[in-house]
Amino acid sequence: MSEAAAMxxxxxxxxxxxxxxxxxxxxxxxxxxxxxxxxxxxxLAGYGGIRYGSADWPKPYDVLGIWLTAAMTLLLIVSxxxxxxxxxxxxxxxxxxxxxxxxxxxxxxxxxxxxxxxxWNKLIFHEGLGFTGNPYGASLFGTTFFIITGFHGxxxxxxxxxxxxxxxxxxSGAYSAxxxxxxxxxxxxxxxxxxxxxxxxxxxxxx
Amino acid sequence: xxEHHSESLYMTIFxxxxxxxxxxxxxxxxxxxxxxKAALLIAMALGKAALVAMFFMHLRxxxxxxxVIAFTPLVICVFLVFMLAPDLGAVAHKTTVPAKQxxxxxx
Numbered sequence: 591m592s593e594a595a596a597m598x599x600x601x602x603x604x605x606x607x608x609x610x611x612x613x614x615x616x617x618x619x620x621x622x623x624x625x626x627x628x629x630x631x632x633x634l635a636g637y638g639g640i641r642y643g644s645a646d647w648p649k650p651y652d653v654l655g656i657w658l659t660a661a662m663t664l665l666l667i668v669s670x671x672x673x674x675x676x677x678x679x680x681x682x683x684x685x686x687x688x689x690x691x692x693x694x695x696x697x698x699x700x701x702x703x704x705x706x707x708x709x710w711n712k713l714i715f716h717e718g719l720g721f722t723g724n725p726y727g728a729s730l731f732g733t734t735f736f737i738i739t740g741f742h743g744x745x746x747x748x749x750x751x752x753x754x755x756x757x758x759x760x761x762s763g764a765y766s767a768x769x770x771x772x773x774x775x776x777x778x779x780x781x782x783x784x785x786x787x788x789x790x791x792x793x794x795x796x797x
Numbered sequence: 798x799x800e801h802h803s804e805s806l807y808m809t810i811f812x813x814x815x816x817x818x819x820x821x822x823x824x825x826x827x828x829x830x831x832x833x834k835a836a837l838l839i840a841m842a843l844g845k846a847a848l849v850a851m852f853f854m855h856l857r858x859x860x861x862x863x864x865v866i867a868f869t870p871l872v873i874c875v876f877l878v879f880m881l882a883p884d885l886g887a888v889a890h891k892t893t894v895p896a897k898q899x900x901x902x903x904x
Binding site: 617620621623624627628631632634635638639642643651656660663664667668670671673674675678774777778781782784785788789791792793796797 | 807811818821822834838841846855870881
């Protein structure tokens with residue numbers, strides 16, 4: 591029996607620690623994020639190409655404004671900080687702080703989506719920015735804007751649902767100082783969404 | 798073995814990100830050479846992305862191989878831009894040259 595146990599342990603060990611100290615799950619999330627980064631990278635490269643090739647591309651700053659999105663950028667960064675604080679809380683078995691910070695992270699995501707809905711509503715119905723045409727210049731300006739920010743908004747929506755699941759599972763006691771890997775993996779996704787927004791904010795709004 | 802990163806480190810990173818965001822807006826507002834503006838903004842965005850990946854996503858504390866995997870898309874995307882460049886030059890030429898000849902024409 592002890593031999594079997596030893597064999598089992600050895601077997602388990604050979605599958606341990608692929609590239610991260612803790613888990614296959616984390617490696618899986620990283621591989622997914624790398625693929626997702628290529629999706630966003632391709633969209634942004636395509637955006638750059640279309641914009642460079644266009645003679646009448648509007649100045650994004652004049653059409654889109656900058657202050658609301660700057661606030662949204664800040665909001666995502668703050669929610670990333672709440673996320674790491676939530677992870678730190680579960681790592682020291684502080685369940686109240688875990689609930690508070692993951693809850694705040696989710697709230698940050700929901701407010702972000704609210705701001706984006708407000709922005710889209712304003713651009714589409716009050717300023718005439720359409721998917722296939724607009725009064726400012728190149729028609730692809732609207733197309734690329736809605737595809738890129740929409741794709742990111744879908745990621746935020748997915749992140750809010752993902753974190754809600756983590757919060758609910760955490761409230762039923764699924765995680766602790768010795769079992770926090772799923773929280774950390776969800777955090778990776780959330781920080782990635784923040785990271786992508788940093789790039790989108792720069793390329794679509796600022797440049 | 799669990800990495801309990803100090804929360805003061807996270808706050809330091811937050812202040813860096815905040816400062817870079819404000820700096821980005823300061824750089825973006827005035828009108829000057831577009832290539833310089835683009836270069837400055839992209840550099841700052843990459844800096845912010847690196848801070849998020851290294852500290853919030855803990856890449857700094859993982860094995861190097863994972864960092865190499867995470868870095869790959871950036872390399873491929875830069876490569877993608879260079880692969881698109883010849884086509885883009887042709888399109889830019891086609892669209893800008895007639896535009897100059899018909900100044901004021903509505904598209």
